[in-house]
Amino acid sequence: MSEEWIHAMHGVPWTPKKMKAAVEKLRRRATISFAFDSDKLADLVKLDEMVxxxxxxxxxxxxxxxxxxxYSVEMLDILAGLKNVTALHLSMKKKQDLNKLQALKNMEFLKIDSDQTLSIDFISSFQKLQHLQLSGKFDNLSPIANCKNLSSIILQCTVEQLNFVKEIPIEYLLIDNCNVNCDLDVLNVRTLKMLELSSIAKLEDVSFLSRFENLEFLSLSLSRVEKLCDFSAMDNLKQLELENMKSLIEIDVLKTATKLEILELKEINTKIKAEAFDFLSDMPKLKQLDFQFIDFNKKRIETIRKKLVDSGKQDILIDCIPKEKRQRKMNSIHLSRILM
Known part of the structure; x- marks a missing residue:
């Protein structure tokens, strides 16, 4: 019989039986949910003490x-008084003062969804915080600079400045589905190893990335970008994902990514002919290539595939590599350690 696996539990109401089951059955980083005005306030304290x-x-x-x-004053007082919470997901519908939550000094994981502009000043006291995810509306991201152990960030909100990356040991950053109103070149810091830029409105020029010599993993999903950066100086770049690059007009600059070991191509401009990908068979370090979803044009896919097979490179094709031998992408490994 397979092992029981549960990823989440909710109350309404929370009972001693449910709390016991949460302790015994939930996987690591599973979610326990508490809804103010549906669950009893006293049960939040019990969740802290019993779970x-x-x-x-x-x-x-x-x-x-x-x-x-x-969130009433009483609700925030009780939440701020919890002794054992190290991972918190806050869903906010209204603009509120959350400064009382500074008391949660053991926080390691924080996710906030905010429908109204919210201050995150309270996170300045979170010296143990390792992972932060912000989705929605926030008035100032500068308090992030005070989280001196923060190495992993997901931003799905308008970004006015990113100077905080200079003050923290950032290793992984995802900026997704938002406006960025500052220079992204500031992200070129020694500690940053994994970078994902996805659906960033108005971002058309990624030439600045050519200076990011410390990156080991890069993922771009930017529909307005026409030209990729020069990868010549990116000697540490081992893994690259290109997705939804519908405006890309040239691809052969990938030849400059001579240290690349894993390449994934999804939804690449159909105007780029199959022959433009011939250089893939000459990339010296490439060990795993996935273009199964480069587009819906099977002819282009088959032409690229045939060229690689004829060149004796079929062993790098993802569908020719047994699942158990496929290399996992660095971002997947990183996030699974945090979320699983």
Missing amino acids: LSHRPDLILHIWSYRNKGD
């Missing part, structure tokens, strides 16, 4: 049904 004291790895997801999402 999180035994399973501090679990993510506590908090939201409110009170007054269209409002």
Whole structure:
């Protein structure tokens, strides 16, 4: 019989039986949910004492049904008084002062969804914070600079400045589905190893990336970009993902990525002919190539594939590599360590 696996539990109401099951059955980084005005406030304290004291790895997801999402003073007082929470997911419907949450000094994982512009000043006291995810509206990201152990960030919000990366040991950064109103060149810091840029409105020029010599993994999903950067100086770049590059007009600059070991191509401009990819068979370090979803044009896919097979390079094709021998992408490994 297979091992029981549960990824989340909710109350309404939370009972001693449910709390016991949460401790015994939930996987690492599973979610336990608490809804203000649906669950009893006293049960939040019990969750802390009976569940999180035994399973501090679990993510506590908090939201409110009170007054269209409002958190009362009493709610915030109780939340700020929890002793064992190290991973928190806050869903915010209204703009609120969360400074009381500075008391949660053991926080290692924080995710916030905010429908209204929210201050994150309270995170300045989170010296143990390792992973931060912000989705929605936030008025100032500068407090991130005070989180001196923060190495992993996901931003799905308008970005006005990124200077905080100079103050933290950032290793992984995903900027997704948002506006960026500052120079991205500031991200060129020694510690950053993995970078994902996805659906960033108005971003058309990625030439600045040619100076990112410390990157080991890069993922670009930018529909307005016409030209890639020169990869010649990126000696540490081992893995590259290109997706939804519908405006790309040339691809042969990939030849300059001579240290590349893993390449994945998805939804690449159909105007780029199959012959333009002939150089792939000459990339010296390439060990794993995936272009199964480069587009819906099977003819282009088959032409590229035939060229590689005829060149004796079929062993690098993803569909020719047994699943157990395929190299995992660095971003996947990184996030699985945080979320699984």
